[in-house]
Amino acid sequence: MIEKKKLRIINATNRVISRVGIAGTTMRKIADEAGLSTGALYHHYKSKEEILYDAMDRSLSVSTRMAQETKQGKYNREEAIEQIGKDLKKRFNKIDENRIQFYLAQEAILGNEEILRKFGDKYQSWIGHVEELLQRIYEKQPTRYNKALASLLIGSIDGIVMQVLLRGNTVDIDDICEVYNQLLLEGIPALLDQWTE
Amino acid sequence: MIEKKKLRIINATNRVISRVGIAGTTMRKIADEAGLSTGALYHHYKSKEEILYDAMDRSLSVSTRMAQETKQGKYNREEAIEQIGKDLKKRFNKIDENRIQFYLAQEAILGNEEILRKFGDKYQSWIGHVEELLQRIYEKQPTRYNKALASLLIGSIDGIVMQVLLRGNTVDIDDICEVYNQLLLEGIPALLDQWTE
Amino acid sequence: MIEKKKLRIINATNRVISRVGIAGTTMRKIADEAGLSTGALYHHYKSKEEILYDAMDRSLSVSTRMAQETKQGKYNREEAIEQIGKDLKKRFNKIDENRIQFYLAQEAILGNEEILRKFGDKYQSWIGHVEELLQRIYEKQPTRYNKALASLLIGSIDGIVMQVLLRGNTVDIDDICEVYNQLLLEGIPALLDQWTE
Amino acid sequence: MIEKKKLRIINATNRVISRVGIAGTTMRKIADEAGLSTGALYHHYKSKEEILYDAMDRSLSVSTRMAQETKQGKYNREEAIEQIGKDLKKRFNKIDENRIQFYLAQEAILGNEEILRKFGDKYQSWIGHVEELLQRIYEKQPTRYNKALASLLIGSIDGIVMQVLLRGNTVDIDDICEVYNQLLLEGIPALLDQWTE
DNA sequence: GATGAATGAGCTTTCATTCAT
DNA sequence: TATGAATGAAAGCTCATTCAT
Numbered sequence: 001m002i003e004k005k006k007l008r009i010i011n012a013t014n015r016v017i018s019r020v021g022i023a024g025t026t027m028r029k030i031a032d033e034a035g036l037s038t039g040a041l042y043h044h045y046k047s048k049e050e051i052l053y054d055a056m057d058r059s060l061s062v063s064t065r066m067a068q069e070t071k072q073g074k075y076n077r078e079e080a081i082e083q084i085g086k087d088l089k090k091r092f093n094k095i096d097e098n099r100i101q102f103y104l105a106q107e108a109i110l111g112n113e114e115i116l117r118k119f120g121d122k123y124q125s126w127i128g129h130v131e132e133l134l135q136r137i138y139e140k141q142p143t144r145y146n147k148a149l150a151s152l153l154i155g156s157i158d159g160i161v162m163q164v165l166l167r168g169n170t171v172d173i174d175d176i177c178e179v180y181n182q183l184l185l186e187g188i189p190a191l192l193d194q195w196t197e
Numbered sequence: 198m199i200e201k202k203k204l205r206i207i208n209a210t211n212r213v214i215s216r217v218g219i220a221g222t223t224m225r226k227i228a229d230e231a232g233l234s235t236g237a238l239y240h241h242y243k244s245k246e247e248i249l250y251d252a253m254d255r256s257l258s259v260s261t262r263m264a265q266e267t268k269q270g271k272y273n274r275e276e277a278i279e280q281i282g283k284d285l286k287k288r289f290n291k292i293d294e295n296r297i298q299f300y301l302a303q304e305a306i307l308g309n310e311e312i313l314r315k316f317g318d319k320y321q322s323w324i325g326h327v328e329e330l331l332q333r334i335y336e337k338q339p340t341r342y343n344k345a346l347a348s349l350l351i352g353s354i355d356g357i358v359m360q361v362l363l364r365g366n367t368v369d370i371d372d373i374c375e376v377y378n379q380l381l382l383e384g385i386p387a388l389l390d391q392w393t394e
Numbered sequence: 395m396i397e398k399k400k401l402r403i404i405n406a407t408n409r410v411i412s413r414v415g416i417a418g419t420t421m422r423k424i425a426d427e428a429g430l431s432t433g434a435l436y437h438h439y440k441s442k443e444e445i446l447y448d449a450m451d452r453s454l455s456v457s458t459r460m461a462q463e464t465k466q467g468k469y470n471r472e473e474a475i476e477q478i479g480k481d482l483k484k485r486f487n488k489i490d491e492n493r494i495q496f497y498l499a500q501e502a503i504l505g506n507e508e509i510l511r512k513f514g515d516k517y518q519s520w521i522g523h524v525e526e527l528l529q530r531i532y533e534k535q536p537t538r539y540n541k542a543l544a545s546l547l548i549g550s551i552d553g554i555v556m557q558v559l560l561r562g563n564t565v566d567i568d569d570i571c572e573v574y575n576q577l578l579l580e581g582i583p584a585l586l587d588q589w590t591e
Numbered sequence: 592m593i594e595k596k597k598l599r600i601i602n603a604t605n606r607v608i609s610r611v612g613i614a615g616t617t618m619r620k621i622a623d624e625a626g627l628s629t630g631a632l633y634h635h636y637k638s639k640e641e642i643l644y645d646a647m648d649r650s651l652s653v654s655t656r657m658a659q660e661t662k663q664g665k666y667n668r669e670e671a672i673e674q675i676g677k678d679l680k681k682r683f684n685k686i687d688e689n690r691i692q693f694y695l696a697q698e699a700i701l702g703n704e705e706i707l708r709k710f711g712d713k714y715q716s717w718i719g720h721v722e723e724l725l726q727r728i729y730e731k732q733p734t735r736y737n738k739a740l741a742s743l744l745i746g747s748i749d750g751i752v753m754q755v756l757l758r759g760n761t762v763d764i765d766d767i768c769e770v771y772n773q774l775l776l777e778g779i780p781a782l783l784d785q786w787t788e
Numbered sequence: 789g790a791t792g793a794a795t796g797a798g799c800t801t802t803c804a805t806t807c808a809t
Numbered sequence: 810t811a812t813g814a815a816t817g818a819a820a821g822c823t824c825a826t827t828c829a830t
Contacts, residue, residue, distance in 0.1 A: 156356050159356035170317070186384075236796065619825095
């Protein structure tokens with residue numbers, strides 16, 4: 001029961017954050033969005049900080065879970081890459097979630113240790129999954145550059161998300177997915193050949 | 198003379214922004230950082246908004262200029278790519294500037310039209326330069342995917358910057374530069390071949 | 395309930411205004427006078443302007459109503475004039491209300507359109523009532539000068555109020571009422587005769 | 592020399608006051624209007640209060656002098672009354688001066704003792720002059736009501752000025768002057784007869 | 789004398805938090 | 810539990826006044 005209320009509050013909080021950012025999020029806006037009074041918020045949470053923390057935690061968990069889904073498939077190389085392309089497009093189109101992730105990153109960079117640690121975990125696990133994926137679909141000997149490659153592949157997704165947020169529809173997402181696809185199909189193998197020769 | 202004071206204020210503002218973010222930047226903090234009283238700030242600027250705008254404008258100009266420097270070189274492919282690698286490393290190490298860029302991006306995403314437009318201009322010009330570069334060093338027929346490729350190459354830089362900010366020294370910058378290098382040397386050509394056959 | 399608080403704030407505001415004028419009225423003074431914190435004022439009103447507006451509106455309504463009461467009587471000439479004399483004296487003695495009216499007039503003259511309009515309405519209605527009264531008690535043909543006469547009779551009240559405020563007890567209110575009385579009994583009829591012959 | 596600068600400052604001050612009121616008058620506005628720097632004001636005056644005082648003093652002196660001019664004439668009744676009518680019209684049309692007078696009255700009522708005393712002096716002298724005038728042109732025995740009558744005649748002028756300021760061109764000044772004229776020609780004699788019988 | 793940058797108190801307003809109901 | 814009025818610190822900003830030049 002109490003959990004239901006809490007969920008309502010953090011959902012409201014995330015909607016508010018996506019609209020006005022973390023700094024612009026006030027208790028009154030959260031209360032209004034959740035259909036509660038400001039006082040009621042304090043029955044479920046001790047402070048604004050706790051609410052924000054829970055809301056951010058939830059957002060990060062969702063995005064971490066999404067990142068981990070990459071590995072799920074057990075297809076061959078072409079199928080796997082095709083699947084990645086689809087996931088990618090979905091990711092680029094979740095504007096609201098991307099905005100929130102972006103605000104959270106900000107919060108972390110500003111010195112919120114808790115959130116920073118969560119981001120660290122998320123990237124570490126994500127990079128690990130991508131490393132595995134690389135090894136699985138390219139079947140090459142792992143080298144010391146595999147982690148860096150994974151990091152770069154992930155970074156390019158984040159970077160494109162940033163461009164989509166900043167430039168809106170002047171970014172052609174389909175073309176970018178196609179390039180990403182070709183990169184995985186042709187570019188990466190050429191790269192890997194270089195190191196493993 | 199008055200410009201000197203303005204510059205002092207702007208520099209102080211950028212230091213404050215890099216420390217506490219744009220939302221956390223108050224007139225009092227700027228005044229303290231600049232060694233002035235709050236009232237004095239209003240001699241040189243009509244409002245906080247103007248100060249922030251000038252400070253952001255300056256940061257963005259610097260980063261836009263940096264982005265444009267990419268094209269300067271008149272080397273052959275290997276030399277050009279080597280140069281890019283060096284620039285990249287420099288870029289990754291400018292932590293403070295990267296933080297500010299990140300805060301500015303947030304400001305833009307939150308609805309600051311002026312800043313958003315500047316980011317749009319910056320990316321457009323940057324992508325243009327990278328497109329030219331691609332054509333110059335690979336000497337292939339341009340295809341409809343060239344812009345997307347440029348966008349992706351730039352995005353991957355932003356994404357890595359984000360990881361550096363979020364994960365600190367768990368990202369091995371040298372390795373990433375090496376991978377980026379190999380990508381340009383081996384990966385991209387393999388990609389371009391695909392489209393121009 | 396909430397209206398009760400608003401009334402308390404408005405009353406406090408009017409006390410403050412009567413003490414220090416509109417320009418000297420600060421939120422802190424209002425809050426202190428009402429026994430509240432400054433923040434609490436913003437629960438009931440969105441801004442200082444709204445508080446001042448409500449306070450001024452209330453003062454003006456009261457004075458407008460007072461002005462309109464003149465017509466009520468259904469007496470003969472002597473009784474009506476006697477009644478006017480009594481009303482006059484009461485009006486002169488409401489020092490605080492007169493002060494506030496005076497401050498409001500200044501506010502209007504300084505360019506507060508809303509208040510200016512209300513004053514316009516008040517005078518228009520007041521002059522109309524006096525015109526009717528003149529016609530009723532003197533039973534002469536109305537001439538083009540009736541409106542001007544009404545305006546002058548009203549103006550002389552305002553002017554005396556001003557003198558009372560500025561000169562205090564050096565103005566003998568009883569004598570002035572007596573003169574006003576005689577003016578209505580003997581002076582005005584002689585005037586009207588002049589125009590209707 | 593120094594007096595010339597002081598004059599420039601108080602003229603500038605009066606222009607500013609007439610535009611934005613006493614409370615809205617700032618040192619910077621005075622300095623700008625006078626074509627000086629704020630610092631320069633302090634070479635001639637020790638404080639804002641002194642400047643305002645001098646400016647107000649000057650305005651009040653001018654208006655007191657104007658009030659005293661009434662007596663100058665040495666005409667018969669009709670000529671004197673005609674002259675009064677002309678003066679009246681001039682007075683009503685000096686909008687800027689009337690505004691300033693009004694603001695000064697405010698200042699006095701708010702507790703500025705110095706200004707209050709000056710107003711007291713002005714009215715006392717003005718009333719005295721009008722009393723003399725009444726006696727001269729009507730040649731009746733003076734009664735205890737003469738002072739009150741003078742006060743009322745002066746008050747009605749102030750009251751009309753107030754209406755002109757508040758209602759602008761909806762007051763027909765010519766009509767009012769005509770009524771005032773008739774009041775002096777026919778109304779006042781009828782009044783005086785009453786008391787001296 | 790003259791300048792205008794600098795000061796700092798005090799203004800209106802916002803907002804996390806508390807608490808009587 | 811729930812409400813929303815109340816608190817008070819801190820924000821952006823204004824302005825009389827001072828003072829180095």
